[in-house]
Amino acid sequence: MLTLEGLLIEQGDFRLAADLTVGPGVVALMGPSGAGKSTLLAAIGGFIDVTGRVLVRGEDVTALPPARRPVATLFQDNNLFPHLSIAQNVGLGISPRRLRAGDRARVDDVLARVGLEGLGARKPGALSGGQQSRAALARALVQDRPVVLLDEPFSALGPGLKAEMLDLARDVLAADGRLMLMVTHDPADAERVAGEVLLVLDGEVTGPHDRAALLADPPPALRAYLGPA
Amino acid sequence: MSLTRPGLWAAALLLALSLGTLAAVAWRAEWAGGLGAADWAAIRFxxxxxxxxxxxxxxxxxPVxxxxxxxxxxxRAVLVTLLGAPFILPVVVAVMGLLAxxxxxxxxxxxxATFGLPPIDIYGFEGVVLAHVFFNLPLATRMLLQGWLAIPSERFRLAESLGAPVGRLLEWPMVxxxxxxxxxxxxxxxxxxxxxxxxxxxxxxxTTVELAIYQAVRFDFDLGRAALLALVQFGLCALVAAVAFRVALPDGLGGGLDRVVRRRDGVPLLDAAWIGAAALFLLVPLGAVVLAGVAGLVDLPGSIWAASLRSLGVALVATALAxxxxxxxxxxxGAGVSLAGVLPLAASPLVVGTGLFVLLYPFVxxxxxxxxxxxxVxxxxxxxFAVRILAPAVAQAEATYGRLADGLGLAGWQRLxxxxxxxxxxxxxFAAGLAAALSMGDLGVITLFAGSDKATLPLEMYRLMGxxxxxxxxxxxxxxxxLSLGLFWLFDRGGRIGADT
Known part of the structure; x- marks a missing residue:
C-alpha cells in the first residue's frame, strides 16, 4: 500500500529515517513529542523535500507535488477555509473549478454520510468544533485518495467527541481498502481504532508493529514516554 | 498563470517611473549652470x-x-482613531484649518488683539514647521504608542513590585x-x-527643493534647472530612504491601540494636560474647517462640481492601479521587488512629474x-504603503492555509x-481607502501639468484661496x-463587511 524506501528526512540537526511498508487499514503513528511524527506525515504528503522514495501501490510518487499525490491530509487545524461555505470547502476536494450538478450531488451525499445533512450552505464559523471536524472528514472522503493522513485533527475536541470522530473516520475513511495513517499521543486512541502501530523513536521509524502486542509490552523508550501504566 | 510573474512587471514599471523619469530629468539637466545661491537656500531650508x-x-x-x-x-478610543486621520487629510484642507x-x-x-497685542503671522518657516507638526505629531504618537503597548504589562507589574524606576528600566529603552x-x-x-x-x-x-522645482518648470520654464534640482531632491530622499531601509521602521497605521496598561506612576493632571493639548491642537483646526465650510457651501462656484468629479475619477483610477x-x-x-516597493518613497512626486513632463512635452x-x-503618480x-499593509497579510494567509491549498492543488488564479x-x-x-484618500487630496504633480481647465478639487480650492x-x-x-474621508470609509468598510475571520 504505502512503501517508504530508504526515506531520509533532514532538517538542520534533525534526521529521521524510514524503510518500511504498511498495508491498508488503520495504522497509528506513535512516539514522543518532537520525534518527527508530523514531519513524517508532511514528507508522505509531499510538503517537504526528502531523499529516498515514497511509493503508493507500487507507484513512485516522490516527485509529485502534494495535490497530485494519491494522498489526502487532515491537518491539526485550519482544515477549512473560513470564508467558504461547508459545501464549497468539501467541493474543493473534487475540483477548484465550478462543480457540475453530479459533483454537487456527491458533495451533498458525503455531507449526509458524515452527519452534516442540510448544513452545506453554512460557513465553518457557524458550526461547532465537532461539526467542523466532520466537514474536514467529508472533504478527505470526496478526495477519494488511497492514503489518508491524520495529523491529530481532533486533538482540540473533548474526549467523548474525539472518540466519536475517530470511529467515524475509521468507518468512512479506512473503508474501501484505504490506508488511514494517524498521529496520536494517546494509546487509548490507538487501541480504539488502529490495528497496527508505526513507532517514531530516536531518528528512526519502525514497524508496523501489532498494536495489541506492542502496547502490552512496550520497548523501554516507548514505556518512558507512555508513563507508568 | 503564475502568481509571482506579474510582480516582475510591476517592479519594472515602478523602477521605470522612479529611475527612468530621473534619467529623463538628468538628460535634460544643464550641468554647466550648477546650483545658484537660491538653490542652495532651498536645500538649506x-x-x-x-x-x-x-x-x-x-x-x-x-509625553503624549x-x-x-x-x-x-x-x-480615548475615538482620540486614538483620530490620530490616524491626518494621514488621509488633504494638505490644503489642513493648512486652511491651521490658518483659521x-x-x-x-x-x-x-x-x-483683545489684549492689545499684534497678530501672529505663520507664513514662512514657522508656518511650514507648524503644518508639518500638525500632520506628523499624530503619526509619531501612534508609532510610539505602539512601542509602549508592546511592553508586556507583566513587566510594569514586576518593575512596580520591585520598586524599580519604570522610566529608566522599561520606557527609555523602548523610546x-x-x-x-x-x-x-x-x-x-x-x-x-x-x-x-x-x-x-x-x-x-x-522655499523647499520641491517648490523650487515647481517654480522652475511653471514660472521660469527652465527645465535644465528643474532637472538639476530634481536630482538633488532624489539624492536627498534616496539617502534618507537608504538609512531608513536599515532601521526597523515603527508602524503607525496598524490597529490594536485600544489597550491601556494600568499603572500607578506619573502625575494624572500632567498626563491630562498633554492629552488635552494634543487633542485641541488636532481638533480645533478641523472644527474651524467644518464651521467655515458649512457657511461657504452656498458660495461654491460651478467649477467646483466638475473639479470634484475629475478628482473622484483620478482617485478611483489611482486606487485601482495602486x-x-x-x-x-x-x-x-524578494529583494528586488521590495526595493521597487520602497523606491517611490525616494522619488518625490514632483521629480517624477518633472521627468514625465520632460518626456511628454515634445509629443503632447x-x-x-x-x-x-x-x-x-x-x-x-x-x-x-499598500505593500506594507498587504505583504504581512499574504504571508499570514500562506502560513495558515498554504499547505491546505497545496494539498488541494490550488495554484495560480484559483489560489488567488x-x-x-x-x-x-x-x-x-484599508489600503485602497488610504490610496483613494491620498489621491483625492493630493495637490502635487497636478500643479505642474494643469492648465486653466482640468483642475482637480484640491487645485481648484488652492486657486480660490489664492x-x-x-x-x-x-x-x-x-x-x-x-470626499476624502468618505472614500476612505467606503473602501475600508467594504473590506470589513461579510469578511469571515
Whole structure:
C-alpha cells in the first residue's frame, strides 16, 4: 500500500529515517513529542523535500507535488477555509473549478454520510468544533485518495467527541481498502481504532508493529514516554 | 498563470517611473549652470525645516504617547482613531484649518488683539514647521504608542513590585529603539513637502527643493534647472530612504491601540494636560474647517462640481492601479521587488512629474495628460504603503492555509480567487481607502501639468484661496474633506463587511 524506501528526512540537526511498508487499514503513528511524527506525515504528503522514495501501490510518487499525490491530509487545524461555505470547502476536494450538478450531488451525499445533512450552505464559523471536524472528514472522503493522513485533527475536541470522530473516520475513511495513517499521543486512541502501530523513536521509524502486542509490552523508550501504566 | 510573474512587471514599471523619469530629468539637466545661491537656500531650508519638524513631532509625541499609554478615559478610543486621520487629510484642507486658528485673522490673533497685542503671522518657516507638526505629531504618537503597548504589562507589574524606576528600566529603552525610526519616517515625509510649502512658504527664505522645482518648470520654464534640482531632491530622499531601509521602521497605521496598561506612576493632571493639548491642537483646526465650510457651501462656484468629479475619477483610477501593483508585488517576495516597493518613497512626486513632463512635452500638451499623469503618480506614491499593509497579510494567509491549498492543488488564479483575495479583504479595503484618500487630496504633480481647465478639487480650492475667495475656498475645503474621508470609509468598510475571520 504505502512503501517508504530508504526515506531520509533532514532538517538542520534533525534526521529521521524510514524503510518500511504498511498495508491498508488503520495504522497509528506513535512516539514522543518532537520525534518527527508530523514531519513524517508532511514528507508522505509531499510538503517537504526528502531523499529516498515514497511509493503508493507500487507507484513512485516522490516527485509529485502534494495535490497530485494519491494522498489526502487532515491537518491539526485550519482544515477549512473560513470564508467558504461547508459545501464549497468539501467541493474543493473534487475540483477548484465550478462543480457540475453530479459533483454537487456527491458533495451533498458525503455531507449526509458524515452527519452534516442540510448544513452545506453554512460557513465553518457557524458550526461547532465537532461539526467542523466532520466537514474536514467529508472533504478527505470526496478526495477519494488511497492514503489518508491524520495529523491529530481532533486533538482540540473533548474526549467523548474525539472518540466519536475517530470511529467515524475509521468507518468512512479506512473503508474501501484505504490506508488511514494517524498521529496520536494517546494509546487509548490507538487501541480504539488502529490495528497496527508505526513507532517514531530516536531518528528512526519502525514497524508496523501489532498494536495489541506492542502496547502490552512496550520497548523501554516507548514505556518512558507512555508513563507508568 | 503564475502568481509571482506579474510582480516582475510591476517592479519594472515602478523602477521605470522612479529611475527612468530621473534619467529623463538628468538628460535634460544643464550641468554647466550648477546650483545658484537660491538653490542652495532651498536645500538649506528643506533640510532645516525637515529636521525641526521631525524633532518637534517626535519630541512632543513622547509625553503624549506615554499619557495615552497609561491613562484610560472616555473618548480615548475615538482620540486614538483620530490620530490616524491626518494621514488621509488633504494638505490644503489642513493648512486652511491651521490658518483659521493661527493665521493673521485667526482665533489666536483675535485673542491677542483683545489684549492689545499684534497678530501672529505663520507664513514662512514657522508656518511650514507648524503644518508639518500638525500632520506628523499624530503619526509619531501612534508609532510610539505602539512601542509602549508592546511592553508586556507583566513587566510594569514586576518593575512596580520591585520598586524599580519604570522610566529608566522599561520606557527609555523602548523610546530609544522606536524614536529614531519615527524620526526618519517624518524627516523623509517633510523632505518632500510640496503643498505645505506652496501655500505657507515661498519667497527666498521659505522655499523647499520641491517648490523650487515647481517654480522652475511653471514660472521660469527652465527645465535644465528643474532637472538639476530634481536630482538633488532624489539624492536627498534616496539617502534618507537608504538609512531608513536599515532601521526597523515603527508602524503607525496598524490597529490594536485600544489597550491601556494600568499603572500607578506619573502625575494624572500632567498626563491630562498633554492629552488635552494634543487633542485641541488636532481638533480645533478641523472644527474651524467644518464651521467655515458649512457657511461657504452656498458660495461654491460651478467649477467646483466638475473639479470634484475629475478628482473622484483620478482617485478611483489611482486606487485601482495602486492596489493592482501592490498586490502583485506582495505576492512576490524578494529583494528586488521590495526595493521597487520602497523606491517611490525616494522619488518625490514632483521629480517624477518633472521627468514625465520632460518626456511628454515634445509629443503632447501637458494640460491634456494632466489627469492621467496625476493618477499614475498618485498610484505610485500609494504603492509603498499598500505593500506594507498587504505583504504581512499574504504571508499570514500562506502560513495558515498554504499547505491546505497545496494539498488541494490550488495554484495560480484559483489560489488567488479561493484563498488569497478572501483572506486579504480587510487589508485590501484599508489600503485602497488610504490610496483613494491620498489621491483625492493630493495637490502635487497636478500643479505642474494643469492648465486653466482640468483642475482637480484640491487645485481648484488652492486657486480660490489664492484669489482671496475665502468663503468659497472654505466650502470647497469641507467638500474635499468629506470626499476624502468618505472614500476612505467606503473602501475600508467594504473590506470589513461579510469578511469571515
Amino acid at each position: 528643506t533640510l532645516t525645516q525637515a529636521l525641526v519638524s521631525a524633532a518637534l513631532s517626535v519630541g512632543l509625541a513622547v 504617547a506615554r499619557a495615552l499609554a497609561r491613562r484610560a478615559f472616555p473618548g 486658528v493661527f493665521g493673521r485673522r485667526g482665533l489666536v490673533s483675535d485673542a491677542l 530609544r529603539a522606536t524614536a529614531p525610526g519615527a524620526f526618519l519616517v517624518i524627516f523623509l515625509i517633510c523632505l518632500s513637502s510640496f503643498a505645505v510649502a506652496l501655500i505657507l512658504g515661498g519667497g527666498p527664505r521659505a 492596489m493592482t501593483l501592490a498586490l502583485v508585488l506582495a505576492l512576490r517576495p 500638451s501637458p494640460g491634456r495628460v494632466a489627469l492621467a499623469v496625476t493618477a499614475l 498618485n498610484a505610485m506614491m500609494a504603492v509603498p 480567487r479561493l484563498l488569497l483575495l478572501p483572506r486579504l479583504r480587510r487589508p485590501l479595503g 484669489s482671496y475667495r475665502s468663503d468659497a475656498a472654505a466650502g470647497a475645503g469641507l467638500l474635499l474633506f468629506g
